[in-house]
Amino acid sequence: MPRFAANLSMMYTEHDFLDRFAAAAEDGFQAVEYLFPYEHDAEELRRRLDDHGLQQVLFNAPPGAWQSGERGIAALPGREAEVLSGIGRALEYAAALDCPRVHVMAGLVPPGATPEQQVECRATYTANLARAAEQAAAAGVDILVEPINRRDMPGYFLTTQAEAHAVVREVGAPNLKVQLDLYHCQIVEGDLTTTLRRDLPTGRVGHLQIAGVPDRHEPDRGEVDHGHLFDVVDDLGFDGWIGCEYRPRAGTSEGLGWLKNYRGDSA
Template structure:
Protein backbone atom coordinates (compact mmCIF):
# COMPACT_ATOMS: atom_id res chain seq x y z
CA UNK A 1 0.00 0.00 0.00
CA UNK A 2 1.31 3.51 -0.79
CA UNK A 3 2.94 5.39 2.07
CA UNK A 4 1.96 9.02 2.64
CA UNK A 5 4.00 11.88 4.10
CA UNK A 6 2.44 15.10 5.39
CA UNK A 7 3.87 18.26 3.84
CA UNK A 8 4.25 20.57 6.83
CA UNK A 9 4.75 23.68 4.72
CA UNK A 10 1.21 23.41 3.36
CA UNK A 11 -0.64 21.23 5.87
CA UNK A 12 -1.38 21.98 9.53
CA UNK A 13 -0.76 25.69 9.04
CA UNK A 14 -3.31 26.30 11.80
CA UNK A 15 -0.38 25.42 14.12
CA UNK A 16 3.05 26.97 14.58
CA UNK A 17 5.55 25.08 12.45
CA UNK A 18 7.20 23.11 15.23
CA UNK A 19 3.80 22.00 16.52
CA UNK A 20 2.83 20.54 13.14
CA UNK A 21 4.89 17.40 13.78
CA UNK A 22 2.64 16.41 16.68
CA UNK A 23 -0.50 17.17 14.66
CA UNK A 24 0.66 15.05 11.72
CA UNK A 25 1.52 12.15 14.00
CA UNK A 26 -1.85 12.38 15.73
CA UNK A 27 -3.54 11.96 12.34
CA UNK A 28 -1.60 8.78 11.64
CA UNK A 29 1.19 10.07 9.41
CA UNK A 30 4.49 8.27 9.81
CA UNK A 31 6.59 10.67 7.73
CA UNK A 32 6.85 14.35 6.90
CA UNK A 33 8.32 16.61 4.25
CA UNK A 34 8.47 20.40 3.94
CA UNK A 35 10.15 23.08 1.86
CA UNK A 36 13.07 24.23 4.01
CA UNK A 37 14.49 23.39 7.46
CA UNK A 38 17.08 26.15 7.67
CA UNK A 39 15.19 28.57 9.93
CA UNK A 40 15.34 25.95 12.70
CA UNK A 41 18.09 24.22 14.59
CA UNK A 42 18.53 20.71 13.21
CA UNK A 43 18.66 19.25 16.71
CA UNK A 44 15.24 20.69 17.54
CA UNK A 45 13.76 19.32 14.31
CA UNK A 46 15.24 15.91 15.04
CA UNK A 47 13.80 16.02 18.54
CA UNK A 48 10.32 16.67 17.13
CA UNK A 49 10.69 13.80 14.67
CA UNK A 50 11.84 11.38 17.34
CA UNK A 51 9.29 12.50 19.91
CA UNK A 52 6.42 11.81 17.52
CA UNK A 53 7.78 8.72 15.76
CA UNK A 54 8.16 10.45 12.39
CA UNK A 55 10.59 10.08 9.50
CA UNK A 56 11.87 13.04 7.53
CA UNK A 57 11.69 12.00 3.88
CA UNK A 58 12.28 15.20 1.89
CA UNK A 59 13.18 18.86 1.99
CA UNK A 60 14.67 21.33 -0.50
CA UNK A 61 18.22 22.57 -0.81
CA UNK A 62 18.59 26.35 -0.31
CA UNK A 63 16.84 28.02 -3.28
CA UNK A 64 18.57 31.39 -3.45
CA UNK A 65 16.63 34.50 -2.46
CA UNK A 66 13.23 32.84 -1.99
CA UNK A 67 11.56 35.90 -0.46
CA UNK A 68 12.65 37.95 -3.48
CA UNK A 69 11.13 35.46 -5.89
CA UNK A 70 14.01 33.13 -6.69
CA UNK A 71 13.06 29.48 -7.09
CA UNK A 72 16.38 27.69 -7.09
CA UNK A 73 19.78 28.47 -8.55
CA UNK A 74 21.03 25.16 -9.99
CA UNK A 75 20.56 26.29 -13.61
CA UNK A 76 21.80 29.85 -13.13
CA UNK A 77 25.27 30.58 -14.56
CA UNK A 78 27.48 32.46 -12.15
CA UNK A 79 25.84 31.05 -9.00
CA UNK A 80 27.90 27.86 -8.80
CA UNK A 81 29.72 28.75 -5.57
CA UNK A 82 26.42 29.57 -3.84
CA UNK A 83 24.90 26.34 -5.14
CA UNK A 84 27.77 24.28 -3.73
CA UNK A 85 27.58 26.00 -0.37
CA UNK A 86 23.84 25.36 -0.29
CA UNK A 87 24.26 21.69 -1.11
CA UNK A 88 26.76 21.29 1.70
CA UNK A 89 24.33 22.92 4.12
CA UNK A 90 21.47 20.73 2.92
CA UNK A 91 23.54 17.59 3.37
CA UNK A 92 24.40 18.62 6.93
CA UNK A 93 20.69 18.89 7.70
CA UNK A 94 19.98 15.62 5.90
CA UNK A 95 22.52 13.82 8.10
CA UNK A 96 21.14 15.37 11.28
CA UNK A 97 17.53 14.54 10.35
CA UNK A 98 18.16 11.10 8.88
CA UNK A 99 16.67 12.29 5.59
CA UNK A 100 17.70 10.37 2.48
CA UNK A 101 16.38 12.76 -0.19
CA UNK A 102 16.97 16.42 -1.02
CA UNK A 103 15.21 18.31 -3.83
CA UNK A 104 17.42 20.69 -5.81
CA UNK A 105 15.37 23.43 -7.47
CA UNK A 106 16.45 24.47 -10.96
CA UNK A 107 15.54 28.16 -10.96
CA UNK A 108 13.76 30.57 -13.27
CA UNK A 109 14.81 31.42 -16.81
CA UNK A 110 14.84 35.14 -17.64
CA UNK A 111 11.89 36.03 -19.91
CA UNK A 112 14.23 37.15 -22.69
CA UNK A 113 16.32 33.95 -22.69
CA UNK A 114 17.44 33.09 -26.22
CA UNK A 115 18.09 29.49 -27.36
CA UNK A 116 21.80 30.10 -26.78
CA UNK A 117 21.11 31.40 -23.30
CA UNK A 118 18.82 28.45 -22.57
CA UNK A 119 21.61 26.10 -23.63
CA UNK A 120 23.95 27.82 -21.18
CA UNK A 121 21.41 27.32 -18.40
CA UNK A 122 21.10 23.64 -19.29
CA UNK A 123 24.87 23.15 -19.29
CA UNK A 124 25.13 24.87 -15.90
CA UNK A 125 22.32 22.72 -14.55
CA UNK A 126 23.97 19.49 -15.71
CA UNK A 127 27.35 20.45 -14.27
CA UNK A 128 25.85 21.47 -10.93
CA UNK A 129 23.76 18.31 -10.69
CA UNK A 130 26.76 16.11 -11.47
CA UNK A 131 28.83 17.80 -8.76
CA UNK A 132 26.00 17.74 -6.23
CA UNK A 133 25.11 14.11 -6.91
CA UNK A 134 28.71 13.03 -6.37
CA UNK A 135 28.87 14.95 -3.12
CA UNK A 136 25.52 13.54 -1.94
CA UNK A 137 26.47 9.98 -2.86
CA UNK A 138 29.34 10.16 -0.41
CA UNK A 139 26.83 10.56 2.43
CA UNK A 140 24.18 8.21 1.00
CA UNK A 141 21.65 10.87 -0.01
CA UNK A 142 19.57 10.96 -3.20
CA UNK A 143 19.08 14.25 -5.01
CA UNK A 144 15.79 14.95 -6.77
CA UNK A 145 14.76 17.24 -9.61
CA UNK A 146 11.11 18.14 -10.18
CA UNK A 147 9.24 19.38 -13.25
CA UNK A 148 6.95 22.25 -12.14
CA UNK A 149 4.05 23.69 -14.09
CA UNK A 150 4.40 27.14 -15.61
CA UNK A 151 1.03 28.36 -14.33
CA UNK A 152 2.08 28.20 -10.69
CA UNK A 153 5.73 29.03 -11.35
CA UNK A 154 6.15 30.96 -14.63
CA UNK A 155 9.60 30.66 -16.15
CA UNK A 156 10.70 27.60 -14.17
CA UNK A 157 13.49 25.84 -16.05
CA UNK A 158 12.05 22.32 -15.88
CA UNK A 159 8.48 21.50 -16.97
CA UNK A 160 8.14 18.03 -18.47
CA UNK A 161 8.77 14.50 -17.22
CA UNK A 162 10.70 13.35 -20.29
CA UNK A 163 13.00 16.35 -19.94
CA UNK A 164 13.74 15.49 -16.31
CA UNK A 165 14.42 11.84 -17.10
CA UNK A 166 16.73 12.85 -19.95
CA UNK A 167 18.73 15.06 -17.59
CA UNK A 168 19.00 12.26 -15.02
CA UNK A 169 20.22 9.85 -17.67
CA UNK A 170 22.69 12.37 -19.04
CA UNK A 171 24.24 12.99 -15.62
CA UNK A 172 24.34 9.24 -15.07
CA UNK A 173 24.46 9.29 -11.27
CA UNK A 174 22.48 6.51 -9.59
CA UNK A 175 21.47 8.82 -6.73
CA UNK A 176 19.98 11.53 -9.00
CA UNK A 177 16.26 10.92 -9.46
CA UNK A 178 13.00 12.53 -10.51
CA UNK A 179 10.41 13.91 -8.11
CA UNK A 180 7.08 13.21 -9.85
CA UNK A 181 4.42 15.59 -8.60
CA UNK A 182 1.14 14.37 -10.06
CA UNK A 183 -0.43 17.81 -9.59
CA UNK A 184 2.19 19.52 -11.75
CA UNK A 185 2.24 16.65 -14.24
CA UNK A 186 -1.53 16.73 -14.74
CA UNK A 187 -1.47 20.47 -15.47
CA UNK A 188 1.41 20.22 -17.95
CA UNK A 189 0.92 16.82 -19.58
CA UNK A 190 -2.00 14.82 -18.17
CA UNK A 191 -2.08 11.09 -18.95
CA UNK A 192 -1.00 10.25 -15.40
CA UNK A 193 -1.69 6.51 -15.49
CA UNK A 194 0.49 6.06 -18.56
CA UNK A 195 3.18 8.27 -17.02
CA UNK A 196 3.25 6.19 -13.85
CA UNK A 197 3.36 2.91 -15.76
CA UNK A 198 6.10 4.22 -18.00
CA UNK A 199 8.34 5.91 -15.44
CA UNK A 200 8.03 4.10 -12.10
CA UNK A 201 9.51 0.81 -13.39
CA UNK A 202 12.66 2.65 -14.56
CA UNK A 203 13.78 3.20 -10.98
CA UNK A 204 14.45 6.86 -11.77
CA UNK A 205 11.50 8.20 -9.74
CA UNK A 206 12.49 8.72 -6.13
CA UNK A 207 9.45 10.51 -4.72
CA UNK A 208 5.82 11.23 -5.59
CA UNK A 209 3.60 14.13 -4.58
CA UNK A 210 -0.15 14.65 -4.87
CA UNK A 211 -2.72 17.44 -4.73
CA UNK A 212 -6.13 18.10 -6.21
CA UNK A 213 -6.28 19.69 -9.66
CA UNK A 214 -6.86 22.52 -10.49
CA UNK A 215 -6.99 24.22 -7.07
CA UNK A 216 -4.30 22.33 -5.14
CA UNK A 217 -6.65 21.34 -2.33
CA UNK A 218 -7.26 17.79 -1.04
CA UNK A 219 -6.33 15.24 -3.73
CA UNK A 220 -9.89 13.93 -4.04
CA UNK A 221 -11.13 17.45 -4.88
CA UNK A 222 -11.11 18.14 -8.59
CA UNK A 223 -10.40 16.17 -11.71
CA UNK A 224 -8.10 13.40 -10.46
CA UNK A 225 -9.29 9.89 -9.65
CA UNK A 226 -6.81 9.48 -6.83
CA UNK A 227 -8.02 6.07 -5.71
CA UNK A 228 -7.26 4.75 -9.18
CA UNK A 229 -3.85 6.45 -9.18
CA UNK A 230 -2.98 5.06 -5.75
CA UNK A 231 -3.96 1.58 -6.92
CA UNK A 232 -1.72 1.95 -9.98
CA UNK A 233 1.17 3.05 -7.75
CA UNK A 234 0.53 0.05 -5.51
CA UNK A 235 0.30 -2.30 -8.49
CA UNK A 236 3.69 -1.07 -9.73
CA UNK A 237 5.32 -1.77 -6.37
CA UNK A 238 6.60 1.76 -5.74
CA UNK A 239 8.28 1.68 -2.33
CA UNK A 240 8.93 5.40 -1.88
CA UNK A 241 6.70 8.00 -0.26
CA UNK A 242 3.83 10.10 -1.59
CA UNK A 243 4.07 13.63 -0.26
CA UNK A 244 0.73 15.31 0.44
CA UNK A 245 1.69 18.73 -0.88
CA UNK A 246 -1.68 20.44 -0.91
CA UNK A 247 -3.52 23.36 0.69
CA UNK A 248 -6.37 22.12 2.91
CA UNK A 249 -9.67 23.80 2.18
CA UNK A 250 -10.85 24.13 5.78
CA UNK A 251 -8.67 22.51 8.42
CA UNK A 252 -6.10 19.83 7.75
CA UNK A 253 -7.50 17.06 9.94
CA UNK A 254 -11.04 17.72 8.77
CA UNK A 255 -9.97 17.20 5.17
CA UNK A 256 -8.27 13.83 5.62
CA UNK A 257 -11.33 11.75 4.77
CA UNK A 258 -9.74 10.76 1.45
CA UNK A 259 -6.81 9.19 3.29
CA UNK A 260 -8.88 7.50 5.99
CA UNK A 261 -11.23 6.04 3.37
CA UNK A 262 -8.38 4.72 1.25
CA UNK A 263 -6.62 3.17 4.23
CA UNK A 264 -9.87 1.63 5.39
CA UNK A 265 -10.52 0.07 2.01
CA UNK A 266 -7.04 -1.45 1.98
CA UNK A 267 -6.77 -2.48 5.62
Protein backbone atom coordinates in the same frame (compact mmCIF):
# COMPACT_ATOMS: atom_id res chain seq x y z
CA MET B 1 -0.18 0.08 0.24
CA PRO B 2 1.28 3.49 -0.70
CA ARG B 3 2.95 5.40 2.12
CA PHE B 4 1.95 9.03 2.64
CA ALA B 5 4.04 11.86 4.12
CA ALA B 6 2.51 15.09 5.42
CA ASN B 7 3.94 18.25 3.85
CA LEU B 8 4.36 20.57 6.82
CA SER B 9 4.86 23.67 4.69
CA MET B 10 1.32 23.43 3.34
CA MET B 11 -0.54 21.26 5.84
CA TYR B 12 -1.25 22.02 9.51
CA THR B 13 -0.65 25.74 9.00
CA GLU B 14 -3.21 26.34 11.76
CA HIS B 15 -0.30 25.40 14.07
CA ASP B 16 3.13 26.95 14.54
CA PHE B 17 5.65 25.10 12.41
CA LEU B 18 7.32 23.13 15.20
CA ASP B 19 3.91 22.03 16.49
CA ARG B 20 2.94 20.56 13.11
CA PHE B 21 5.00 17.43 13.76
CA ALA B 22 2.78 16.46 16.69
CA ALA B 23 -0.39 17.25 14.71
CA ALA B 24 0.73 15.08 11.78
CA ALA B 25 1.60 12.17 14.06
CA GLU B 26 -1.74 12.49 15.83
CA ASP B 27 -3.46 12.03 12.46
CA GLY B 28 -1.49 8.84 11.80
CA PHE B 29 1.27 10.11 9.51
CA GLN B 30 4.59 8.31 9.93
CA ALA B 31 6.64 10.66 7.76
CA VAL B 32 6.93 14.35 6.92
CA GLU B 33 8.40 16.59 4.27
CA TYR B 34 8.55 20.37 3.88
CA LEU B 35 10.23 23.03 1.80
CA PHE B 36 13.13 24.21 3.95
CA PRO B 37 14.49 23.43 7.41
CA TYR B 38 17.06 26.20 7.66
CA GLU B 39 15.19 28.62 9.93
CA HIS B 40 15.25 25.99 12.67
CA ASP B 41 18.03 24.29 14.57
CA ALA B 42 18.63 20.78 13.24
CA GLU B 43 18.74 19.32 16.74
CA GLU B 44 15.30 20.78 17.53
CA LEU B 45 13.85 19.31 14.33
CA ARG B 46 15.44 15.97 15.21
CA ARG B 47 13.76 16.08 18.62
CA ARG B 48 10.37 16.73 17.05
CA LEU B 49 10.81 13.79 14.73
CA ASP B 50 11.92 11.47 17.53
CA ASP B 51 9.29 12.64 20.01
CA HIS B 52 6.52 11.78 17.56
CA GLY B 53 7.93 8.72 15.83
CA LEU B 54 8.26 10.43 12.45
CA GLN B 55 10.66 10.04 9.54
CA GLN B 56 11.96 13.00 7.58
CA VAL B 57 11.74 11.94 3.93
CA LEU B 58 12.39 15.11 1.91
CA PHE B 59 13.28 18.79 2.00
CA ASN B 60 14.76 21.27 -0.46
CA ALA B 61 18.29 22.58 -0.77
CA PRO B 62 18.66 26.35 -0.28
CA PRO B 63 16.87 28.01 -3.24
CA GLY B 64 18.64 31.34 -3.45
CA ALA B 65 16.78 34.49 -2.40
CA TRP B 66 13.35 32.90 -1.90
CA GLN B 67 11.77 36.00 -0.34
CA SER B 68 12.87 38.03 -3.37
CA GLY B 69 11.27 35.58 -5.78
CA GLU B 70 14.09 33.21 -6.65
CA ARG B 71 12.99 29.60 -7.02
CA GLY B 72 16.28 27.76 -7.12
CA ILE B 73 19.62 28.58 -8.69
CA ALA B 74 20.97 25.29 -10.07
CA ALA B 75 20.33 26.28 -13.71
CA LEU B 76 21.57 29.86 -13.34
CA PRO B 77 25.05 30.49 -14.78
CA GLY B 78 27.40 32.21 -12.37
CA ARG B 79 25.82 30.80 -9.21
CA GLU B 80 27.78 27.53 -9.13
CA ALA B 81 29.66 28.24 -5.90
CA GLU B 82 26.41 29.14 -4.15
CA VAL B 83 24.79 25.93 -5.39
CA LEU B 84 27.57 23.75 -3.98
CA SER B 85 27.63 25.67 -0.71
CA GLY B 86 23.88 25.13 -0.42
CA ILE B 87 24.24 21.42 -1.09
CA GLY B 88 26.77 21.23 1.70
CA ARG B 89 24.38 22.93 4.09
CA ALA B 90 21.50 20.69 3.00
CA LEU B 91 23.59 17.59 3.57
CA GLU B 92 24.40 18.74 7.10
CA TYR B 93 20.68 18.88 7.83
CA ALA B 94 20.08 15.61 6.01
CA ALA B 95 22.63 13.89 8.24
CA ALA B 96 21.10 15.34 11.41
CA LEU B 97 17.56 14.43 10.34
CA ASP B 98 18.44 11.09 8.72
CA CYS B 99 16.75 12.36 5.56
CA PRO B 100 17.58 10.35 2.42
CA ARG B 101 16.42 12.87 -0.22
CA VAL B 102 17.13 16.51 -1.07
CA HIS B 103 15.33 18.34 -3.87
CA VAL B 104 17.48 20.82 -5.80
CA MET B 105 15.37 23.50 -7.50
CA ALA B 106 16.45 24.56 -10.98
CA GLY B 107 15.36 28.21 -10.94
CA LEU B 108 13.60 30.68 -13.20
CA VAL B 109 14.82 31.39 -16.72
CA PRO B 110 14.88 35.15 -17.48
CA PRO B 111 12.01 36.27 -19.73
CA GLY B 112 13.05 36.38 -23.35
CA ALA B 113 16.03 34.08 -22.89
CA THR B 114 17.60 33.24 -26.24
CA PRO B 115 18.14 29.65 -27.40
CA GLU B 116 21.83 30.10 -26.64
CA GLN B 117 21.02 31.20 -23.09
CA GLN B 118 18.71 28.20 -22.69
CA VAL B 119 21.55 25.91 -23.75
CA GLU B 120 23.87 27.60 -21.26
CA CYS B 121 21.29 27.16 -18.49
CA ARG B 122 20.96 23.47 -19.25
CA ALA B 123 24.71 22.93 -19.28
CA THR B 124 24.98 24.76 -15.96
CA TYR B 125 22.14 22.68 -14.55
CA THR B 126 23.60 19.30 -15.50
CA ALA B 127 27.07 20.26 -14.28
CA ASN B 128 25.72 21.45 -10.94
CA LEU B 129 23.60 18.32 -10.55
CA ALA B 130 26.58 16.08 -11.30
CA ARG B 131 28.62 17.80 -8.60
CA ALA B 132 25.70 17.76 -6.16
CA ALA B 133 25.05 14.06 -6.75
CA GLU B 134 28.71 13.24 -6.22
CA GLN B 135 28.75 15.23 -2.98
CA ALA B 136 25.52 13.62 -1.79
CA ALA B 137 26.53 10.08 -2.70
CA ALA B 138 29.18 10.05 0.01
CA ALA B 139 26.41 10.83 2.52
CA GLY B 140 24.00 8.22 1.16
CA VAL B 141 21.55 10.88 -0.01
CA ASP B 142 19.59 11.07 -3.28
CA ILE B 143 19.40 14.37 -5.17
CA LEU B 144 15.99 14.99 -6.76
CA VAL B 145 14.84 17.21 -9.64
CA GLU B 146 11.19 18.17 -10.05
CA PRO B 147 9.34 19.44 -13.13
CA ILE B 148 7.07 22.32 -12.04
CA ASN B 149 4.20 23.82 -14.02
CA ARG B 150 4.59 27.37 -15.29
CA ARG B 151 1.06 28.35 -14.37
CA ASP B 152 2.05 28.30 -10.70
CA MET B 153 5.71 29.17 -11.25
CA PRO B 154 6.15 31.19 -14.47
CA GLY B 155 9.55 30.80 -16.05
CA TYR B 156 10.61 27.68 -14.17
CA PHE B 157 13.38 25.94 -16.07
CA LEU B 158 12.23 22.31 -15.79
CA THR B 159 8.60 21.57 -16.69
CA THR B 160 8.15 18.10 -18.24
CA GLN B 161 8.83 14.55 -17.19
CA ALA B 162 10.73 13.89 -20.41
CA GLU B 163 13.08 16.80 -19.69
CA ALA B 164 13.68 15.60 -16.14
CA HIS B 165 14.40 12.02 -17.15
CA ALA B 166 16.69 13.21 -19.95
CA VAL B 167 18.71 15.24 -17.43
CA VAL B 168 18.94 12.27 -15.04
CA ARG B 169 20.08 9.97 -17.84
CA GLU B 170 22.63 12.50 -19.10
CA VAL B 171 24.20 13.05 -15.69
CA GLY B 172 24.20 9.31 -15.08
CA ALA B 173 24.56 9.42 -11.30
CA PRO B 174 22.67 6.57 -9.61
CA ASN B 175 21.57 8.87 -6.77
CA LEU B 176 20.08 11.54 -9.07
CA LYS B 177 16.34 10.94 -9.44
CA VAL B 178 13.05 12.54 -10.46
CA GLN B 179 10.51 13.92 -8.03
CA LEU B 180 7.20 13.20 -9.77
CA ASP B 181 4.55 15.62 -8.54
CA LEU B 182 1.31 14.41 -10.06
CA TYR B 183 -0.31 17.82 -9.58
CA HIS B 184 2.31 19.55 -11.74
CA CYS B 185 2.35 16.69 -14.22
CA GLN B 186 -1.42 16.83 -14.73
CA ILE B 187 -1.33 20.56 -15.41
CA VAL B 188 1.57 20.34 -17.86
CA GLU B 189 0.94 17.10 -19.71
CA GLY B 190 -1.71 14.86 -18.13
CA ASP B 191 -1.81 11.13 -18.96
CA LEU B 192 -0.87 10.28 -15.37
CA THR B 193 -1.56 6.56 -15.45
CA THR B 194 0.66 6.07 -18.48
CA THR B 195 3.34 8.26 -16.92
CA LEU B 196 3.38 6.17 -13.75
CA ARG B 197 3.44 2.88 -15.65
CA ARG B 198 6.21 4.15 -17.90
CA ASP B 199 8.47 5.84 -15.37
CA LEU B 200 8.16 4.07 -12.02
CA PRO B 201 9.64 0.79 -13.29
CA THR B 202 12.76 2.62 -14.51
CA GLY B 203 13.93 3.24 -10.94
CA ARG B 204 14.56 6.89 -11.79
CA VAL B 205 11.60 8.19 -9.72
CA GLY B 206 12.62 8.78 -6.13
CA HIS B 207 9.53 10.47 -4.69
CA LEU B 208 5.90 11.21 -5.54
CA GLN B 209 3.70 14.14 -4.55
CA ILE B 210 -0.02 14.82 -4.87
CA ALA B 211 -2.62 17.57 -4.68
CA GLY B 212 -6.08 18.10 -6.12
CA VAL B 213 -6.20 19.66 -9.58
CA PRO B 214 -6.82 22.47 -10.43
CA ASP B 215 -6.97 24.15 -7.00
CA ARG B 216 -4.22 22.34 -5.07
CA HIS B 217 -6.52 21.34 -2.24
CA GLU B 218 -7.18 17.81 -0.92
CA PRO B 219 -6.90 15.06 -3.54
CA ASP B 220 -10.58 14.13 -3.19
CA ARG B 221 -12.17 16.24 -5.90
CA GLY B 222 -11.31 17.86 -9.21
CA GLU B 223 -10.14 16.35 -12.45
CA VAL B 224 -7.92 13.54 -11.13
CA ASP B 225 -9.04 10.18 -9.68
CA HIS B 226 -6.35 9.81 -7.05
CA GLY B 227 -7.74 6.55 -5.70
CA HIS B 228 -7.11 4.99 -9.09
CA LEU B 229 -3.59 6.42 -9.20
CA PHE B 230 -2.81 5.10 -5.72
CA ASP B 231 -3.85 1.65 -6.89
CA VAL B 232 -1.58 1.98 -9.93
CA VAL B 233 1.33 2.98 -7.68
CA ASP B 234 0.57 0.00 -5.43
CA ASP B 235 0.37 -2.40 -8.38
CA LEU B 236 3.75 -1.18 -9.61
CA GLY B 237 5.36 -1.92 -6.26
CA PHE B 238 6.67 1.60 -5.65
CA ASP B 239 8.22 1.54 -2.18
CA GLY B 240 8.90 5.26 -1.80
CA TRP B 241 6.75 7.96 -0.23
CA ILE B 242 3.88 10.05 -1.55
CA GLY B 243 4.12 13.59 -0.23
CA CYS B 244 0.81 15.34 0.44
CA GLU B 245 1.78 18.76 -0.86
CA TYR B 246 -1.60 20.46 -0.87
CA ARG B 247 -3.36 23.38 0.82
CA PRO B 248 -6.30 22.13 2.91
CA ARG B 249 -9.60 23.80 2.12
CA ALA B 250 -10.31 24.21 5.83
CA GLY B 251 -8.70 22.47 8.80
CA THR B 252 -6.02 19.95 7.88
CA SER B 253 -7.29 17.14 10.12
CA GLU B 254 -10.88 17.72 9.04
CA GLY B 255 -9.85 17.30 5.41
CA LEU B 256 -8.20 13.89 5.76
CA GLY B 257 -11.31 11.90 4.90
CA TRP B 258 -9.78 11.04 1.53
CA LEU B 259 -6.87 9.28 3.25
CA LYS B 260 -9.04 7.44 5.75
CA ASN B 261 -11.39 6.32 2.99
CA TYR B 262 -8.54 5.04 0.82
CA ARG B 263 -6.92 3.13 3.63
CA GLY B 264 -10.29 1.64 4.55
CA ASP B 265 -10.99 0.65 0.97
CA SER B 266 -7.60 -1.04 0.79
CA ALA B 267 -7.83 -2.87 4.13
